[in-house]
Amino acid sequence: MANLNDHMGRPIVAVTGIGVVTSLGVGKADNWAALTAGKSGIHPITRFPVDHLNTRISGMVDFLPSSSKGASLLTYDLAEIAAQEAVAEAGLDSGDFGGPLFLASPPVELDWSERFSLYNSDKHDIGAERLLRVARGLKELDVFETTQFGSIADRLADRFGTRGLPITLSTACASGATSIQLGVEAIRRGECDRALSIGADGSATAEALIRFSLLSALSTHNDIPERASKPFSKDRDGFVLAEGSGALVLESLQAALARGATILGILRGCGEKADDFHRTRSKPDGSPAIAAVRAALADAGLGEDEIDYVNAHGTSTPENDKMEHLSLSTVFGERIGSMPISSNKSMIGHTLSAAGAVEAAFSLMTMRESVIPPTINYDNPDPAIVLDVVPNKKRNAKVGTVLSNSFGFGGQNTCLVMAREPV
């Protein structure tokens, strides 16, 4: 009989279903094959013209019917596809999930295509006044719903039969990890036996790209797109904007075992710490990220010497990778030089609100498959960052525990600790 409670007497939280979509494809099988082959999903932007843009590459998901239909519809589809894969793998009724939904998704705004179309359907007034005039004459709710922050989760709740008021959240680039953390906490509190945590982001619009570009956050290595994302390299120059989704079915170990579900992994611990230094930059001493890693380890009941692999936030921005190295080397000390640490973003780019969930899915697969996906494009190591980044080629390795980092604008730092076995 397995121990059903953790070191703090709380219910152990198991993962019984995993789903994922990235620019590499739909589903775990395709993604894993590409990821372990070191294949990049970064490609030239074709969704909109790239005139006047400094960055002309991305990891957009361009192969879905909704890929050209706006951020809201694409984000919904990404979330639905990943959740469907996860719920099906868990062997649960995909129309009657019976637990709460936690959705990490991008903040929504009225798409420009809709703005243009509303504006040019009338000739009276100008600017906002005209938009409001046209708006109040609309007969359909479709456009309205793309502007409501709760609508995607509302539709998902209908689709999967989740219970109660679904929570939509944003902790910027840590959102996906936060959605998992909320599920873990709800199960630990005994509010539910299972939860559906999804991170989805289909918001790579021209305006989003331009906004990040104006903050100098994006890579401009346009010439060979698949080479642009190069975490921990000396010549890294920014992240690559991307889309994707990850979904996990979380379940108390007790409930999962009772219904004979396959245990895919354990969500052992979550840690977070906010940074009060700056809106986009981290505190120079890395203390918030350090505190988040330590909080996750403590929550998991594991020591620094008990993490086998780090799934890095590894965005490929000069700032993040430096700070992540600083915080990891502070927590893990000497050992950091010999711990495998890789960045999935070297291949899929930065999926923003989805990243924490996508990378949790890949972390769980890393343990199950005993294969660590590489950090590709690692040809020019940054001498200030001495890490074993699993350069360029996958590595076979038995991995029992993973730390997955997520750091975001607004001082967001969230870390997850996952394990292969329930203690």
Add this chain to the structure above:
Amino acid sequence: MSPHHVVISGIGLVSSLGEGPDAHWRKLAQPGLEPVLEASRFSPYTVHPLPEIDWNLQIAKRGDQRQMETWQRLGTYAAGMALDDAGIKGNDELCTTMDMVVAAGGGERDETVDADILAASESRNDRDVLLNEKLTTELRPTLFLAQLSNLLAGNISIVHKVTGSSRTFMGEEGAGVAAVETAAARIRSGQSTHILVGGAFQTEHSDMLLGYELAGYLHRGPWRPVWQRQGLQGGGVVTGSGGAFLVLEQREHAISRGRKIYAELGPVISGRAKRRQGELDAEIAALLRQAALPNGELLTISGASGAHTATAAEKSALDANPAIAARGFSTLTGHMKEAQFPFAVALAALAVERKAAYPAFDPATEKPFNGIPRTVLATAVGYHQFEGLALVNAAD
């Protein structure tokens, strides 16, 4: 282990009526108080505008103020007031261990740039190129951060040093309900000892009105109290700028600090009616049943928005219980979206603490309440989706 009790130990409020719990109590306790209205700037829509605010009182650095637009400033300001009120502001140990859940929408876009692009779109077929051309040259780089939903929380961390944790929930009134519900659950279960929770809404911006009007939700024509807009022109919602933050605290934690306690936060219950299938009436009734309302007269602080269908459903559910004396505060503040539920809970806590009910905000519709409210019900039935309510009890 028995669950911890959750108390409200700090309140920060801003609305067209003024700022702070005391100012709100003084105004709202006056029978026949007239709302503050702005009927011309956004005509045909009326809004309840922000009062004059000296941002320096809560956001000391001009540099910080410049990094934000009004929405984030407003939330950061209201949050600072709540922290002050709870005796937490400036206390490093309490701030660095304090958790935070913010209910947020989005920040203000640059209306001038948008209007410019729209105007140019009338004579251009290559609108996507036009967009790149204008946005790359005319957008202020830092405006993005002023628009990001989670950057209200981010600014609260920077300005007030609240850094235990930071989570932002999105989704209109439901975000406010879920934020309070989750914060309370974390304290009850021992996952947290003190949490800052709340939201802000700045309606004096065309995009914030557009968010309602794309479904025709806004009331047009002369202002009417929130319960008296059925059948009139428009959709019934009159919005207001404002913010509400609460400090929720584990009872022992607040007592050990020797703090004043406004009230105890009882059950917080949320729901999601499938409204298109006509479930709203049944859902509100079910939430009221789950709340296990106390016997006797019950003061109810209703967050009703005025939206015709949702407000009619809420009104009939409240009217069905003769013990309930409802106060629809949107009559006096306007609808504050994500901040609506935290605002309702704050007004409920104030009444409990002052041991007095508010007079009717709309004497033609709302009945008198003569007793001392020991328990007050707070509601938020979303104008479009999601519902929630809470019971707020006397602390002693």
